[in-house]
Amino acid sequence: MNVTIRPATEADLPAIHQLVRELAIYERAEEQFTADLDTYRADFREGAFEALVAEEGGTVVGMALYYLTYSTWKGKMLYLEDFVVRPERRRQGIGRFLFEAFLTQAVKRDCRLVKWQVLDWNTPALRFYERYGALIEREWWNGKIFLSDLKKNEFV
């Protein structure tokens, strides 16, 4: 495996948009995915989101998409909106590399917390996060809201 983790550029947006579509299909909600590629391009230029991509042989095989948010009780928080590895490339450590690169971004920005949500039937994802000792903040509709305090975790 020769996978590079790097910040996404505008050239990666078609691949990112396609991965989000595949994630929407996996979450059984493709009809709710209405943002088009031009919207992504304009919003990325404006800084509305950032992403890390995992690239292998010129192909994007995974990505973590995030943005800065704020907890008025705790301080800066990096929110992981989407996190996906192509199905055929799973279980090879790419998710771990991406997730750890995301945590590194949060530390670089002096964030106090990272946060993300998981559907409760997504067992592989839940197992993945449990290995990181992530805290479940709240039960939510058909999923869980995870919250990790960067200052208390050892793994960063």
Add this chain to the structure above:
Amino acid sequence: MNVTIRPATEADLPAIHQLVRELAIYERAEEQFTADLDTYRADFREGAFEALVAEEGGTVVGMALYYLTYSTWKGKMLYLEDFVVRPERRRQGIGRFLFEAFLTQAVKRDCRLVKWQVLDWNTPALRFYERYGALIEREWWNGKIFLSDLKKNEFV
């Protein structure tokens, strides 16, 4: 009543910090409020959050604190993190002015959605949002996650 709604400046941060403390007390969770005023100052300068304040006779009597987030399915979303009017100044329309100014900010930034959360025992807040026709996106722990599609609402 002579209330002005305007964007917050750094000089408003002590009042905003105090309002967040009062909100944490109202939500029975003051011990979880650990961010200090210096943290607010540094994070506000960096653009981690923005706020609108309601000012009356030189005093901040309410505020709406928000930041830009992203829905990879829909596009740009303005997230209302904290929204509070001083108890003695409630039921006088200040909340309505603030909330509508927040919606105007979302429209100005070409956001597709606005989003916020409410504790389910906060009946006055729930009633307030119901009047705006806000959609409840998800049930969550001890509250609700509201989501409004700006393109479908008439009230903006």
